[in-house]
Amino acid sequence: MIIKSSTKDYQVHIEEDFSFFESLLQADNALFVVDKKLLGLYEKELFGRIPEDKLYVIEALEENKTIETALSVCERMTEIPGKRNARLVSFGGGIVQDITGFAANILYRGIHWSFVPTTLLAACDSCIGGKTSLNYKSFKNLLGTFYPPEEIYICPRFFFTLSQRDFESGLGEVVKFNIMSGETGLERIETQMEGLLARKPEVVEEFLRTSLAFKKDFIEEDEFDRGVRIHLNFAHTFGHAFETMSRYEVPHGTAVAMGMIMADRVSLHRGVMEEDICCRAERLLKKIIHVDLEGIDWNLDEVIKAIRKDKKQIDDALTCVLLEEGMKLKVVHDLKREEIETALKEMLEVLS
Ligand SMILES: NC(=O)c1ccc[n+]([C@@H]2O[C@H](COP(=O)([O-])OP(=O)(O)OC[C@H]3O[C@@H](n4cnc5c(N)ncnc54)[C@H](O)[C@@H]3O)[C@@H](O)[C@H]2O)c1
Ligand SMILES: [Zn+2]
Incomplete structure (x- = not known):
């Protein structure tokens, strides 16, 4: 499925198994942002293969959906060569999506971003539409932009562990x-x-x-x-x-x-x-x-x-x-x- 957008059209791939992970691993200049719980569940099968210096882990809590977390992702990206050619590859639900989408949007005025939604909510709904939102103090989703990922990979196998x-x-x-x-x-x-x-x-x-x-x-x-x-x-x-x-x-x-x-x-x-x-x-x-x-x-x-x-x-x-x-x-x-x-x-x- 292709979604038309004024920034860029983007593709949603629905995958039977985890073989798509191989191609994501090969991406140059990439930082992998992974939901902490997901990392624990799929470390052996998937994430254990990501080198430590290319891995950023986020605990999926509303308290962490802040500008500070997004800025900290940006800071880690400065260690990745490639600058505007750098890529964020994120795995998780709506919380990880909102943080990484925002960071990908503001860093160098926009870098490449691939997203793998792993909750049913993110896969069926939030992964398309391009909205990114962060909480500020007690204000839920106060800050936000529009910045869709370039590509989305959905593998329904992830839903079994929800x-x-x-x-x-x-x-x-x-x-x-x-x-x-x-x-x-x-x-x-x-x-x-x-x-x-x-x-x-x-x-x-x-x-x-x-x-x-x-x-x-x-x-x-x-x-x-x-x-x-x-x-x-x-x-x-x-x-x-x-x-x-x-x-x-x-x-x-x-x-x-x-x-x-x-x-x-x-x-x-x-x-x-x-x-x-x-x-x-x-x-x-x-x-x-x-x-x-x-x-x-x-x-x-x-x-x-x-x-x-x-x-x-x-x-x-x-x-x-x-x-x-x-x-x-x-x-x-x-x-x-x-x-x-x-x-x-x-x-x-x-x-x-
Ligand atoms: N940007 C948008 O368009 C949009 C739309 C709707 C909601 N949202 C935001 O999304 C957030 C909610 O997203 P969500 O419901 O996807 O939840 P989430 O990101 O909070 O994840 C829910 C829980 O599922 C766990 N998890 C993720 N993948 C898993 C897997 N495969 N197996 C087991 N556990 C897994 C997480 O660790 C977490 O504990 C809210 O912050 C909401 O504001 C954004
Ligand atoms: Zn909703």
């Missing part, structure tokens, strides 16, 4: 893409959900491909997120709020899955979504949301305060993306407090 929590978080985005695609998407994922949960390789690969294909249309039409791309924010207004409120105990994709229940409930009460669709979506979402609800303060004012912090909020009226008649996506700017209150109450009932 924890249930991280696999389910990735499924949150996968279910989202299918629900956003309307009746056909909903039906497709209903019939295949058990295979997905069992991580059946052929099923996971099918959903990997359809998720990326769905996102591709939006990011190619609106690379810099000024127009139609906002639709990809379906469920995220609420999702981002839940991530913050849980202090990132609830991972991104799971928070988005919860946000979908909220968005659908708002649509249901506005009379723009059939009850049958809403219930079918919830049946799927319940299978992938395992969250300690007691650990979060569900005070309505806290929820609204957290929603207001979302980057897509432009003024006093609350904005979100909903599914309306015929499961069509629509941006609305008139989300009301009472609607959030009802949807929240119902989401908590559905999940308890």
